[in-house]
Amino acid sequence: MGSPNNRGYKRSWRNLLLNTRYQLRFTLVMVGLSAVLMAVLGWWVMRAAEKATTVAMDAVLGVQCKAPERPGAEPTVVIDEPIVDPEADPEADPDPDPDPDPEADADPDARPPVIVNIVEEKVPPPPVSVNAVARYHLCKIQQVSTIERLYRGEWRIFLVLVVSGLALCFGLAVYGIKMTHKVAGPLHKVGLYFAKMKANKYDTVYNLRKGDQLVDFYAHFKEAHEGMRKIETEDVEMLRDLIAAADAAKVGDSSPDAAKALDELREILKTKEDAIGP
Amino acid sequence: MAHSKHRHKHRRHLSNYILDKRLQLRYVAFVTILSALLSGVLGYLVWQQENSATQNIVNTLEASDYDADLKNEVVAELSGRDSNLVLVMLGAGIGMVLVLSLYLIVMTHKVAGPLYKVSKYFDEMAEGKLSEVWPLRKGDQLKDFYDKFKDMHDTLRARHVEEVAALGSFVEACEAAGIGGPGEFGHKLDEVKSYRAKRREQVA
Numbered sequence: 001m002g003s004p005n006n007r008g009y010k011r012s013w014r015n016l017l018l019n020t021r022y023q024l025r026f027t028l029v030m031v032g033l034s035a036v037l038m039a040v041l042g043w044w045v046m047r048a049a050e051k052a053t054t055v056a057m058d059a060v061l062g063v064q065c066k067a068p069e070r071p072g073a074e075p076t077v078v079i080d081e082p083i084v085d086p087e088a089d090p091e092a093d094p095d096p097d098p099d100p101d102p103e104a105d106a107d108p109d110a111r112p113p114v115i116v117n118i119v120e121e122k123v124p125p126p127p128v129s130v131n132a133v134a135r136y137h138l139c140k141i142q143q144v145s146t147i148e149r150l151y152r153g154e155w156r157i158f159l160v161l162v163v164s165g166l167a168l169c170f171g172l173a174v175y176g177i178k179m180t181h182k183v184a185g186p187l188h189k190v191g192l193y194f195a196k197m198k199a200n201k202y203d204t205v206y207n208l209r210k211g212d213q214l215v216d217f218y219a220h221f222k223e224a225h226e227g228m229r230k231i232e233t234e235d236v237e238m239l240r241d242l243i244a245a246a247d248a249a250k251v252g253d254s255s256p257d258a259a260k261a262l263d264e265l266r267e268i269l270k271t272k273e274d275a276i277g278p
Numbered sequence: 279m280a281h282s283k284h285r286h287k288h289r290r291h292l293s294n295y296i297l298d299k300r301l302q303l304r305y306v307a308f309v310t311i312l313s314a315l316l317s318g319v320l321g322y323l324v325w326q327q328e329n330s331a332t333q334n335i336v337n338t339l340e341a342s343d344y345d346a347d348l349k350n351e352v353v354a355e356l357s358g359r360d361s362n363l364v365l366v367m368l369g370a371g372i373g374m375v376l377v378l379s380l381y382l383i384v385m386t387h388k389v390a391g392p393l394y395k396v397s398k399y400f401d402e403m404a405e406g407k408l409s410e411v412w413p414l415r416k417g418d419q420l421k422d423f424y425d426k427f428k429d430m431h432d433t434l435r436a437r438h439v440e441e442v443a444a445l446g447s448f449v450e451a452c453e454a455a456g457i458g459g460p461g462e463f464g465h466k467l468d469e470v471k472s473y474r475a476k477r478r479e480q481v482a
Binding site: 019021022025026029030033034037038041042044045048049052053055056059060062063146149150153154156157160161164167168171172175179183187190191194195197198200213214216217220221223224225226227228230231235238241242245246248249251254255257258260261262264265268 | 300304305308309312313316317319320323324326327328330331334335337338341363370374377378381382385389393396397399400401402403404405406419420422423426427429430433434437438441444445447448451452454455457461462463466469470473480
């Protein structure tokens with residue numbers, strides 16, 4: 001800061017956009033391109049993740065958890081001993097068949113009809129194995145947790161995708177503006193010197209700020225500025241000598257045209273002296 | 279356009295796309311690292327999900343009573359798919375980095391191009407020369423800056439031409455009036471003539 005060729009300009013967020021067209025164009029196109037690329041990559045990534053999740057879920061759901069068996073839980077049929085109807089005629093046909101079998105009627109060894117007393121009762125099931133129940137529920141819990149883990153994984157990919165896409169765009173936008181500012185800064189400074197040179201002012205050229213880009217370019221500009229200033233200085237010396245010699249030779253008195261041209265040279269000399277300063 | 283006839287036909291060439299290595303490669307390096315990092319994280323996550331799916335299938339297969347050869351074949355197929363996914367992710371990441379890097383090289387070239395051109399004029403100015411400034415190529419950036427430079431350069435050039443003309447008028451007026459000759463002032467006029475000739479060359 002203290003150096004005579006180094007003025008202490010500090011960066012401020014207010015003048016980050018020095019060359020709006022260049023900076024915004026560069027940055028927005030870069031951000032737009034990145035956003036498109038991230039969207040395409042994200043779409044492909046999500047498709048792959050969804051496919052992987054579906055496949056994994058199918059594999060998980062394809063495994064049947066073995067339910068604990070409960071043997072004897074169905075109704076048990078108990079056949080009581082046969083009871084003969086005391087009122088029944090052992091000779092009478094208990095089943096009045098409309099189309100009796102003549103051969104059966106003729107069988108002398110036929111047994112007497114019986115009444116079967118069927119008693120249906122529920123037998124309490126035997127106790128189920130605790131291990132089997134635990135295994136069953138553990139299997140179900142594992143299935144559910146695996147599915148949940150897969151969903152969480154897919155969701156995490158989506159979140160990372162969105163966050164990284166936004167981070168990429170934001171990062172590139174900030175970086176783009178900052179980097180283009182480091183280019184636009186020196187250009188802005190050189191532009192101000194251009195305006196001075198155009199107005200015939202050859203002031204001292206100060207150094208760039210720390211961190212600015214285009215250091216080589218700026219060095220070229222300083223040499224150009226110095227070259228032009230040198231020419232102006234040479235012109236001043238030459239004109240001073242010429243005017244002094246012309247005044248000594250009384251050129252203005254000899255010819256009105258020469259006097260007019262000499263006045264013009266005096267004007268030029270004054271302009272040039274102002275341009276390079278004391 | 280009157281001057282388009284004289285316009286230099288500079289064309290973009292692949293070999294001179296990197297005009298300002300420090301400026302251009304700095305951008306490219308940053309974007310390459312950022313893109314590679316993001317692609318790497320995303321790729322790892324997708325691979326993890328795919329690998330988890332594969333592991334589930336392998337576990338199911340191992341619990342089943344399929345033929346061992348069939349099991350091996352399926353496992354080999356699945357691990358092949360996983361490797362394929364890694365390759366595709368790698369390709370996508372490299373593709374993204376390449377596209378962004380190419381864009382940056384082209385864009386920074388469009389900035390570095392005009393700067394390179396202006397630097398050449400600066401070199402001439404450093405030697406006191408003020409030759410004619412030609413327009414930028416189509417598609418170049420920094421048009422505003424270049425216009426400012428051209429405006430300044432044209433003004434300086436016109437001023438120098440006027441000054442050379444003023445010197446010429448003085449010399450001619452002196453010669454017409456018979457002033458000069460072998461004396462001290464005559465010697466000074468000879469010096470002015472050679473100085474004028476040198477300045478004329480500089481704005482040629």
